[in-house]
Amino acid sequence: MPALKGRFLLLWLVLLAGPARAQLVLRGRVLDAETHQPIPNAQVGVADNRIGTSTNDDGRFALSIPPAYARERLTVALLGYRSYSRPLPPLPGPELLIELKISPAALGEVQVTGSVLGIVREAVARIPRNYPTRPTQLTGFYRESDNDLAGQPRYLAEGLLLAFKEPYQRRTAEGEVQIKQSRKVDLRPDRQPIRIDWAGGPFIVHMGDFVHRRSQFIDPAHFKDYDYRLAPGTTFQDRPVYVITFAPKAGNRRADFEGRMYIDQDSYAFLGAEWHYTPAGLNNSPHAADSRSLRVAYQFYAGRWHLKTVWWQTKLKLPIGPPLNYFGEFLTTAIDTAQTPRPGYIERAQYNDVFLRNAVAYDSAFWQGHTTLLPPTALQKSLFDQQRQQQTDSLFKPAEAGTAPQQKQLSGFDRFLKRFSYGSHAGAWPLAVPAAGLMVAYAPAGYGLQMQRTAQVSAQDLTIITQFEYQYALTPALALSLGTQRLYRQFKGDGWEAGLSYEHNFNPRHRPLYGRAGLGYIRQTVGLPLGSFDNPDAGLRVNGTHLGADELSARVQTVSDALRPSLGLGLELSHKFELVADASYLVPLRSKTQLQLDEESGFFLFRSSATVDLPAADVDLRVNDQPTTRLPWQQQYWLLSIGLRYRVR
Structure with missing residues (x-):
């Protein structure tokens, strides 16, 4: 057992010493030649900037030099200073002191x-x-x-980027960016009052x-x-x-x-x-x-x-x-x-992607061919702790080939939230509406109310509906959905829908194009407002609901339940937004006609509503002067909609 402990301790020390093995690292400090003050953010490059970094607030930098570049030139530049250039010194070596001189004035100030x-x-x-x-x-x-x-970093993220640029004759601030490699360290608490990435x-x-x-x-x-x-x-x-x-x-x-x-x-x-x-x-x-x-x-x-x-x-x-x-x-x-090919959609970064949320764990050897940072003490300790933990994990639980790097575990609430998406849709609600005259009279027995209202129904080919929908992903393709909807133009009405939706990506290697299928249960109200009127009876009760307000309003409406199977397409505009279009068919289950009365006066939080199902003995409904129990509009079956969906992920 002591021998085993000794071998383990030796292995542990070797692992900890791994990041400190000898490297061709150029270290230097950049100062102002006149004031001898450090110069931050100076650009340091080797081999015509094929590798490079910049100085920190103390003017210091550290750059890992591949052996193939050991005989190249070092350049240091900053606006307002003369460029510094010299062959690389023998490495490894002491910290290099570089002094930049301010460029001499060549022109006097001109006021014209x-x-x-x-x-x-x-x-x-x-x-x-x-x-x-x-x-x-x-x-x-x-x-x-x-x-x-x-000046201490709360987080640090780095990457090796490919940036595709259009010709400069075309004025643009857009272009493709591909993140080839990346690393990060996050020192922020898991929960802050406001967290911005x-x-x-x-x-x-x-x-x-x-x-x-x-x-x-x-x-x-x-x-x-x-x-x-x-x-x-x-x-x-x-x-x-x-x-x-x-x-x-x-x-x-x-x-x-x-x-x-x-x-x-x-x-x-x-x-x-x-x-x-x-x-x-x-x-x-x-x-x-x-x-x-x-x-x-x-x-x-x-x-x-x-x-x-x-x-x-x-x-x-x-x-x-x-x-x-x-x-x-x-x-x-x-x-x-x-003429390099443009990166494909899948390879391109999106503007709304947060670079800090990349899935690559920190690795101290990651930038051996690019740059080595000089982070503050707290950051160095955090990086060292992260790497030591990774080495321990790899020692006791070797990763399988092809396993993705470990990343910070999300909390249960974050995992729950990332399954949500929501969106809004607009469409044409299927109604057949002929022109008609409408009269409604209501005189409940035992009360002083005697209401009679008339309205003219205009012929209408298009009734607009808007919907706000939430979805929760059960799997990457299958989701629960819950939505609310509202009618506009001549008719008013609210509704809701609950169901399941499925998406399949037809274009997995390029911009995703999804086939969509869904099945929902929908309830929708279609009502025609009849205006407001005075209530002479403060004790009025309608179907057990007290309506004692001085002013009431009335509308006639149909309430329909239906199944809604749908098919559609979705086009990903970005990793967050998707443009969707659907065609649905309404399978009617049941429908009823109602007279609805609402309180219009009094404190709005305490206003009541009541409905009377038709036919009813105390309600007289006439269409074009003919007694009836049916309203003049008829529910049709095809529903078309288009919308925009946002993914929380």
Whole structure:
């Protein structure tokens, strides 16, 4: 037994020591050459940015260097500084100290705004000449986090992305993104008063590309909203540039941004920009924020300028819970200008997918070929604990081949919630409605009420119905459904439906196209309002219900029960939304005609209603002056509807 314990302890120590085995890791710190202060967010790249990272708040970085890149060059760049470049030192080695020098001024400030706007106009006109005119694919490293007030990440998510870009002649902020690899660590409590997972983060590779989307400050339609000035000039990526500041004109509330852009003096290409949202821009944004800032740079490759980096920060104070400080960045590591096929629907990320909810467990060796972070102490401990737990699990319970990585277990309530979906539908309720005159008289025995109302029924070909439906998935294909519905136009009425629905995906490798089938039990009221009238008898009782209000209203209605088998199609618009269309057939079970009386005065929470089933001795119903017990409209059988469904998952 002691020998067994000794072997186990040795194995445990080997496992713990695994992440610390020797690696070709380049460590460095980037400082301002004049102030000797650390420079955060500087872009660090090796081998023409095929691998890279950025500096943390202390100016430090760590980059795992594959042996094949050991003889490549290291570059460090940041807007406003001269680029730093040198061959990689022998590795492993001591921390490398890098000092960046501010680019020297080349131009004095110019106050003539007309000529400055001419530079911007020329740069916009030359976009088709300076940027890709054919589809391209960027490979890049993405990172996002939500930091607390001390700058410590509450979560950290990273990924290797493929971003498909349309030609730049077409103005767009959209594009496909494919997450090739990912990892995450989540330090947040399971339950917070408000828990926000940022959506759309990986799409900053498209949303932050201000040249491709023709952001407002380079949009000719908005030139009238901005003041453009030529600031003290500098170099960018060792090229002489025009540094142009932009800000809203005095009193203008249509300008959403303020910042500066860098335009190459020779080619008039936009090489980069940094800007923040104005108060008007924050108000116009669909997403709430107290501040939002961006920094974007481009790089030259194969005769064109391509997106190099996007940096994005958003801050928001919430009424409940900690303030949010979202940070995201994208760094291009490879550019493919060949006619690469666009990623299929299944492979593409959706904007509403939350990157943090990927199913990949943390692995310290995950980025050996890309980057190694320098996280805070608390984050390092959490990562170490996670990895140690994974190693323990693999020691005592080996995973089967092909088993997906372990992910954080959902609570029972979360698993229950993820089975829900809901949606709204609109359709044509099948009614045959001829024109007719209607008269209803009601004189209950023993009371002073004598009501007589007339109405003209108009011929109607289309009766509109809306439905709100909840579904709970029993299996991936079979779900329970419960819905409520309401009629509009000449007739009024409410109803409900309960049943089962089934979906089958006809297109599993591309955008899902579902075949839908369902069976429901439905009850629907179709009523014609007859208006309101005074009630002379405060003691009035109708079928045992006291109606003592001073004012009553009346309507005649049919209440029908039916089975509703249906067939339809559903097209997935995104992983959250599905467009559905159904055709149904109503199989009637029973129907009754009623006179309904409602209280119209008094406190609304205590108003009562009562119904009288027809025929009744104290109710006289006439259609076109002929006594009858049937209302003039007739229920038909075919029901068509179209709607939108939202999945909570």
